Amino acid sequence: MTTPLRLGIAGLGTVGIGVVKIVQAHPELLARRGGRPVEIVAVSASSRTKNRGADISAYAWEDDPVQLARRDDVDLVVELIGGENGVAKALVETALKNGKDVVTANKALLSHHGNALAALAESKGRSLRFEAAVAGGIPVIKALTEGLAGNAIKRVMGVMNGTCNYILTRMESARLPYDVVFEEARKLGYLEADPNLDVGGIDAGHKLSLLSAIAFGTRVDFDSMVLQGIGSVSIDDIQLARDMGFSIKLLGVAQMTGRGLEQRMTPCLVPETHPLGQLQGGTNMVVIEGDSVGQIVLRGAGAGEGPTASAVMGDVMDIARGITIPTFGQPAETLAQAPAAVVSTGAPWYLRMTLLDKPGALAKIATALGDSGISIDRMRQYSHDDAHAPVLIVTHKATSDDIAMALERFEGTGVLVGEPVAMRIEEV
Amino acid sequence: MTTPLRLGIAGLGTVGIGVVKIVQAHPELLARRGGRPVEIVAVSASSRTKNRGADISAYAWEDDPVQLARRDDVDLVVELIGGENGVAKALVETALKNGKDVVTANKALLSHHGNALAALAESKGRSLRFEAAVAGGIPVIKALTEGLAGNAIKRVMGVMNGTCNYILTRMESARLPYDVVFEEARKLGYLEADPNLDVGGIDAGHKLSLLSAIAFGTRVDFDSMVLQGIGSVSIDDIQLARDMGFSIKLLGVAQMTGRGLEQRMTPCLVPETHPLGQLQGGTNMVVIEGDSVGQIVLRGAGAGEGPTASAVMGDVMDIARGITIPTFGQPAETLAQAPAAVVSTGAPWYLRMTLLDKPGALAKIATALGDSGISIDRMRQYSHDDAHAPVLIVTHKATSDDIAMALERFEGTGVLVGEPVAMRIEEV
Numbered sequence: 001m002t003t004p005l006r007l008g009i010a011g012l013g014t015v016g017i018g019v020v021k022i023v024q025a026h027p028e029l030l031a032r033r034g035g036r037p038v039e040i041v042a043v044s045a046s047s048r049t050k051n052r053g054a055d056i057s058a059y060a061w062e063d064d065p066v067q068l069a070r071r072d073d074v075d076l077v078v079e080l081i082g083g084e085n086g087v088a089k090a091l092v093e094t095a096l097k098n099g100k101d102v103v104t105a106n107k108a109l110l111s112h113h114g115n116a117l118a119a120l121a122e123s124k125g126r127s128l129r130f131e132a133a134v135a136g137g138i139p140v141i142k143a144l145t146e147g148l149a150g151n152a153i154k155r156v157m158g159v160m161n162g163t164c165n166y167i168l169t170r171m172e173s174a175r176l177p178y179d180v181v182f183e184e185a186r187k188l189g190y191l192e193a194d195p196n197l198d199v200g201g202i203d204a205g206h207k208l209s210l211l212s213a214i215a216f217g218t219r220v221d222f223d224s225m226v227l228q229g230i231g232s233v234s235i236d237d238i239q240l241a242r243d244m245g246f247s248i249k250l251l252g253v254a255q256m257t258g259r260g261l262e263q264r265m266t267p268c269l270v271p272e273t274h275p276l277g278q279l280q281g282g283t284n285m286v287v288i289e290g291d292s293v294g295q296i297v298l299r300g301a302g303a304g305e306g307p308t309a310s311a312v313m314g315d316v317m318d319i320a321r322g323i324t325i326p327t328f329g330q331p332a333e334t335l336a337q338a339p340a341a342v343v344s345t346g347a348p349w350y351l352r353m354t355l356l357d358k359p360g361a362l363a364k365i366a367t368a369l370g371d372s373g374i375s376i377d378r379m380r381q382y383s384h385d386d387a388h389a390p391v392l393i394v395t396h397k398a399t400s401d402d403i404a405m406a407l408e409r410f411e412g413t414g415v416l417v418g419e420p421v422a423m424r425i426e427e428v
Numbered sequence: 429m430t431t432p433l434r435l436g437i438a439g440l441g442t443v444g445i446g447v448v449k450i451v452q453a454h455p456e457l458l459a460r461r462g463g464r465p466v467e468i469v470a471v472s473a474s475s476r477t478k479n480r481g482a483d484i485s486a487y488a489w490e491d492d493p494v495q496l497a498r499r500d501d502v503d504l505v506v507e508l509i510g511g512e513n514g515v516a517k518a519l520v521e522t523a524l525k526n527g528k529d530v531v532t533a534n535k536a537l538l539s540h541h542g543n544a545l546a547a548l549a550e551s552k553g554r555s556l557r558f559e560a561a562v563a564g565g566i567p568v569i570k571a572l573t574e575g576l577a578g579n580a581i582k583r584v585m586g587v588m589n590g591t592c593n594y595i596l597t598r599m600e601s602a603r604l605p606y607d608v609v610f611e612e613a614r615k616l617g618y619l620e621a622d623p624n625l626d627v628g629g630i631d632a633g634h635k636l637s638l639l640s641a642i643a644f645g646t647r648v649d650f651d652s653m654v655l656q657g658i659g660s661v662s663i664d665d666i667q668l669a670r671d672m673g674f675s676i677k678l679l680g681v682a683q684m685t686g687r688g689l690e691q692r693m694t695p696c697l698v699p700e701t702h703p704l705g706q707l708q709g710g711t712n713m714v715v716i717e718g719d720s721v722g723q724i725v726l727r728g729a730g731a732g733e734g735p736t737a738s739a740v741m742g743d744v745m746d747i748a749r750g751i752t753i754p755t756f757g758q759p760a761e762t763l764a765q766a767p768a769a770v771v772s773t774g775a776p777w778y779l780r781m782t783l784l785d786k787p788g789a790l791a792k793i794a795t796a797l798g799d800s801g802i803s804i805d806r807m808r809q810y811s812h813d814d815a816h817a818p819v820l821i822v823t824h825k826a827t828s829d830d831i832a833m834a835l836e837r838f839e840g841t842g843v844l845v846g847e848p849v850a851m852r853i854e855e856v
Binding site: 018022025026029030032033034035131137138139142143146147148149150151152217275278290291292293294295296297298299300301304306307309310311312313314316317318321322323324325329330331334 | 446450453454457458460461462463559565566567570571574575576577578579580645703706718719720721722723724725726727728729732734735737738739740741742744745746749750751752753757758759762
């Protein structure tokens with residue numbers, strides 16, 4: 001094959017320009033590896049004249065990105081506009097309908113419309129690839145879909161929002177409260193325009209929903225995911241967790257259980273000796289557990305021009321090489337509609353609360369736990385100067401249901417000051 | 429495609445039986461993902477009747493493994509015999525010549541004959557894949573060849589011999605000398621029949637030579653690699669390194685320099701805060717640095733039935749899916765014959781030696797370093813009871829040539845007791 005692979009790129013933000021730079025920097029390398037030249041023929045973005053640090057004057061320009069999908073000289077549309085609906089969706093649909101391959105970094109689009117778009121791609125015999133949508137430069141989609149294709153996947157876990165991990169590790173290292181570090185992150189430009197996408201766990205949840213589909217052969221089901229952000233994690237929790245040998249991470253976990261597909265993106269405690277617990281700053285990590293391979297850990301930059309463009313180019317090179325596999329690793333129509341597991345599998349939990357300092361308070365809490373079927377592994381009451389006693393409890397294995405029941409019973413004791421904190425301790 | 433992919437498996441040791449078990453355990457999963465059933469039709473091994481923990485009675489038997497390559501009902505030969513010559517080589521060659529795809533775990537074969545075998549596969553339009561040859565279950569060949577195909581690779585590093593890492597980390601945790609832990613490892617069955625393949629760095633060197641070829645588009649060149657085993661690493665070195673914040677690893681490093689391709693498999697110091705420094709026991713780790721992606725770290729089991737069989741099956745599933753790319757990521761005839769860099773790039777070095785305790789001894793050593801163009805970052809002389817003074821030096825950046833020169837000068841000082849130890853500190 002010496003026919004070039006001709007790209008139309010929609011969106012020239014950080015990632016789009018990163019892709020342009022790679023194509024411009026390595027024409028021979030890409031041609032040698034891809035078996036054919038990789039060329040950009042047309043681009044579309046919000047402004048044609050904005051200075052982006054790369055020369056785009058040689059490429060045809062489209063004011064309307066969807067026009068890229070209608071050009072006869074475009075083989076592959078690279079969608080880097082973002083957003084779950086609107087023009088990104090129209091572009092991807094039009095491209096596939098017109099027989100073009102599509103590479104996208106759009107986790108929101110795929111987490112909401114991935115099933116339909118995958119089916120459309122397959123009905124047209126085209127590729128719809130999304131390595132860049134999950135964990136930036138880490139080639140995790142490829143590892144899971146292809147490299148580990150011989151495994152029944154048991155669990156997928158990940159720290160996949162660098163901003164959240166930056167905030168949590170910075171809170172610990174600088175001993176600063178959440179609100180202060182959140183403001184720092186905002187000023188550094190680490191937060192999305194809607195910060196809840198980051199700190200609310202939505203962005204990371206989108207990513208996890210795509211990994212789930214591949215891992216378990218199930219339809220993408222973002223709506224059933226248990227989502228909890230990091231806004232309620234306090235510096236006290238981080239320090240108490242550390243004292244017991246744990247780190248707090250916004251951890252995504254997906255696994256198939258007897259009660260259905262469990263998908264959670266919540267703050268969890270993980271052992272500080274595990275690579276997940278050692279992950280600092282904005283780096284991402286995905287952990288895949290297969291029945292044959294055991295545990296595989298993948299670590300790398302989760303965002304940024306170079307890493308995300310690298311992931312886009314991984315997909316582009318696959319298409320140059322003629323590699324076509326279904327979007328989620330098996331035909332879209334074979335993806336199962338698995339029920340969502342509403343109750344999580346059992347695990348130890350970290351519970352922190354403040355009690356009125358009066359006789360019998362602790363006993364009431366212990367009784368509420370016992371009545372909920374939860375046994376206590378460790379309990380500590382800390383010394384205190386006022387009438388409020390800080391209490392830390394680590395439970396033996398309990399489900400999310402058990403914990404919810406216990407929290408309800410705590411309310412009824414009348415000894416609680418403020419809201420208790422409950423976080424799962426993920427066993428890794 | 430509903431035509432089954434029909435396997436002939438040569439070698440039913442740990443890995444071969446692992447492959448049999450996966451194919452038997454997951455027929456539907458494999459068919460759904462591969463787009464066609466994956467079947468075993470014939471096998472060959474040293475004994476037909478040995479109890480292997482898997483039922484092979486349904487498969488045709490060949491006493492001569494090369495016969496698998498001549499069967500009309502075999503599409504893909506899985507070579508798990510091992511060895512750089514002999515029957516493994518004959519089998520792979522015959523299979524490719526007969527138009528069959530080949531999947532192998534044989535690093536020795538490919539590190540010595542990979543260039544010719546890749547060319548043969550490509551001339552026949554067949555696949556020759558070897559994920560299982562490098563770092564066990566970690567899908568590193570796929571990550572490097574495909575996922576990171578948009579990157580100019582800057583450096584590849586790895587801890588790829590689990591036995592060596594087990595020995596080094598066990599020496600530290602149990603404070604036992606090398607010889608004792610070596611014997612332990614032998615009794616545990618961790619060592620190859622020729623232990624020098626492990627502790628001499630040869631096995632890990634084979635793996636590195638294959639990663640180099642993909643990373644830098646160069647012909648496989650195992651013979652030019654700088655190889656040094658772990659036999660000379662003492663518990664003192666491990667402890668002194670730890671005191672300075674480093675771990676000692678048998679570390680493979682490959683990078684393209686202005687003076688040619690640098691390939692080393694030697695004991696090195698790495699920061700204990702880096703994932704490489706934190707790697708305990710028999711686990712493997714590969715670190716890939718690309719110009720766009722930055723640093724990617726991959727971690728997993730480097731050996732064993734399940735992990736290695738998982739890697740074999742990754743390749744098998746690629747072939748089921750119709751994925752065909754050149755063995756080393758670009759056509760074999762385009763692989764460059766790069767000169768070997770005989771002198772390593774500059775790095776800090778760790779030097780430990782024992783000096784006669786007499787006036788001017790340390791000055792002579794310092795002078796020898798200065799005369800070799802090496803400046804000193806840190807130097808410590810330890811208190812001692814006898815006439816022998818232990819001395820530790822950390823240098824600023826120096827090449828392997830500079831260090832060799834200094835070691836020669838040390839000899840001439842007449843103050844050295846025994847052999848000095850010199851290890852590179854790899855900057856990660």
